[in-house]
Every structure is written in C-alpha cells, then in structure tokens.
Amino acid sequence: MKNGIHFMTFAIIIGIFSLNTAPASIVTDGLVSYWTFDKVHIINKTAKDVWGDNNGAIRGNPKIVPGKIGEALEFDGVSALVNLTALGDSGRWFGTSSFEAWIKTTNKKDWMTLINTHDDECPNWGIELNGINIRNKFEINEGTLHYYFNFEGPRECGGAGSTMGVGIFDGEWHHIVYTIDYIINEGVGGSGKRVIYIDGVPGSISNHGFGGNRALSPFTAPVHLGARKFPGKAHGHFIGMIDEVRFYDRPLTADEVLQNFQSIEPYNVAPKGKLSTVWATLKTK
Numbered sequence: 001m002k003n004g005i006h007f008m009t010f011a012i013i014i015g016i017f018s019l020n021t022a023p024a025s026i027v028t029d030g031l032v033s034y035w036t037f038d039k040v041h042i043i044n045k046t047a048k049d050v051w052g053d054n055n056g057a058i059r060g061n062p063k064i065v066p067g068k069i070g071e072a073l074e075f076d077g078v079s080a081l082v083n084l085t086a087l088g089d090s091g092r093w094f095g096t097s098s099f100e101a102w103i104k105t106t107n108k109k110d111w112m113t114l115i116n117t118h119d120d121e122c123p124n125w126g127i128e129l130n131g132i133n134i135r136n137k138f139e140i141n142e143g144t145l146h147y148y149f150n151f152e153g154p155r156e157c158g159g160a161g162s163t164m165g166v167g168i169f170d171g172e173w174h175h176i177v178y179t180i181d182y183i184i185n186e187g188v189g190g191s192g193k194r195v196i197y198i199d200g201v202p203g204s205i206s207n208h209g210f211g212g213n214r215a216l217s218p219f220t221a222p223v224h225l226g227a228r229k230f231p232g233k234a235h236g237h238f239i240g241m242i243d244e245v246r247f248y249d250r251p252l253t254a255d256e257v258l259q260n261f262q263s264i265e266p267y268n269v270a271p272k273g274k275l276s277t278v279w280a281t282l283k284t285k
C-alpha cells in the first residue's frame with residue numbers, strides 16, 4: 001500500500017511536468033524578457049515581464065484587446081507606448097540579440113515606430129514602419145519596414161539600415177523577428193548581419209562588414225515599444241496592436257524563429273495555482 005501511494009505521487013508529478021512543458025514550446029535559450037500583454041500580466045500601468053525582471057511601464061492609454069495570444073495592447077498613434085526599461089545589462093551584448101513581436105495594423109502611410117533603442121545621441125537599433133527617421137534624415141516610405149543597427153564610429157550615429165517593402169498592413173496578425181549578429185573589435189572593425197523574419201520567413205538578410213575604429217554604442221537609455229522617445233518628446237507612435245513581445249540575448253536561428261512563429265499557446269496555461277508554482281520553479285534555473 002505504501003509503495004502504491006509513492007507510485008501515485010510519482011505519477012502525479014510526471015503529470016504536472018508534462019502539463020507544464022507544453023507552453024514552453026517557445027525558445028527559452030537566451031530569453032531575457034517576455035511581455036505577454038495578457039490582462040493577467042498587466043497591473044495598473046505595469047506590463048509584467050513574465051520571464052525576466054524588466055517590467056514595462058505603460059504610457060498613455062493603450063487598450064487591452066483580444067490579441068494573437070490572450071490579450072494584446074492596442075496603440076492609439078497619439079500617446080501610447082511601453083517603456084521596456086533599459087533591459088538590464090543589455091549594453092554588453094545587444095550586438096547579438098533578437099527582438100520578437102506580433103503586430104496587427106492597417107496603417108501603411110504614417111511613419112511609426114515598433115521598437116527603438118538609443119543612447120544619449122543616436123538611435124542604436126530598432127524597427128520602424130512606413131519611413132525612416134534617423135537623426136535629421138526623415139522620409140516617408142509607405143508600406144515599408146526599416147530596420148537599423150548603429151555603432152560608434154568616426155562619424156556620429158554611424159551604422160547600417162535597410163528598408164524593405166512588406167505586406168503586413170492588411171489588418172491581420174503578423175510575426176516579426178529581428179536578429180542582430182555583430183562582432184565588433186574596437187580599433188579593428190567588424191562584421192555581422194541583420195535578418196528580418198516575417199511570419200517565420202527570412203524577408204531580408206543584410207550582411208555588413210566595416211573597418212576602422214568602431215565600437216558598440218553605449219546603451220544608456222530605455223527601450224521603447226510603440227514609439228520613439230528621442231530626444232525627450234515621444235513621436236512616431238504606433239497605430240495598431242502589439243502582442244507577445246520577447247527579447248533574446250543572442251540571434252535566433254531560422255529554425256528557432258519558425259518554432260516561435262508556430263508556438264501560439266498562451267504563456268503558462270496551468271489552470272491551478274499549484275501548477276503555476278511548479279512552472280515558476282522550473283523556469284528558475
């Protein structure tokens with residue numbers, strides 16, 4: 001009888017582990033932060049980082065609406081944005097990183113920002129739609145996605161940017177991943193590539209080599225989702241919905257991007273508090 005009870009206990013534990021590995025089908029190796037924007041993870045004006053320690057601060061009044069997975073935030077194009085904090089010590093490794101989000105929009109004519117990082121002087125990396133605005137260079141390009149990566153060089157705000165026409169303005173959900181993979185050696189130069197994936201497919205690969213005295217730009221300012229806040233006043237506000245935002249400290253591979261694109265289970269589907277506790281313990285490495 002005693003052995004029987006032990007066996008049942010064992011079986012129950014296995015069951016719990018099985019239940020809780022299912023929602024972990026997203027890639028977690030290198031995952032730094034994950035904002036679901038589900039209503040259970042939004043408390044007042046705080047968007048909880050369910051994986052890391054970078055809770056986002058919601059500005060303006062984005063609505064909580066049905067999303068790609070659970071709920072999403074709907075940005076009004078006027079004042080809504082999320083300050084995703086400075087992402088901890090990301091300054092050390094943002095030359096090799098990945099940004100991921102689901103977006104839904106029909107605006108293909110107004111310049112708007114999906115994600116933007118910057119230091120005191122220059123934008124560092126980001127994604128903007130329907131135009132580019134890097135320092136004093138501003139132009140509208142309807143129906144495009146612009147992705148960029150900057151580093152310090154002899155000229156301020158040096159770097160690389162690419163613009164591509166994209167069919168993502170149809171009011172449906174689309175999955176965007178931006179991988180950055182640069183090796184930069186101060187005084188020598190470096191090389192790397194940037195890749196944009198749309199709905200799991202690499203839309204454009206930008207290889208880039210450079211010489212001279214370059215370095216990664218210091219990463220001193222908060223990361224902004226849904227607007228650019230540089231300098232001071234926010235502009236380039238996003239019009240549409242953003243959901244399931246993740247940030248990795250390494251470039252995801254094409255297979256991993258596809259895996260995340262296909263993983264549409266809500267984070268932590270465990271229905272009981274006890275299962276949530278097990279899950280929380282499991283993810284603490």
Ligand SMILES: [Ca+2]
Nearest residue numbers: 036069070071
């Ligand atoms: Ca969500």
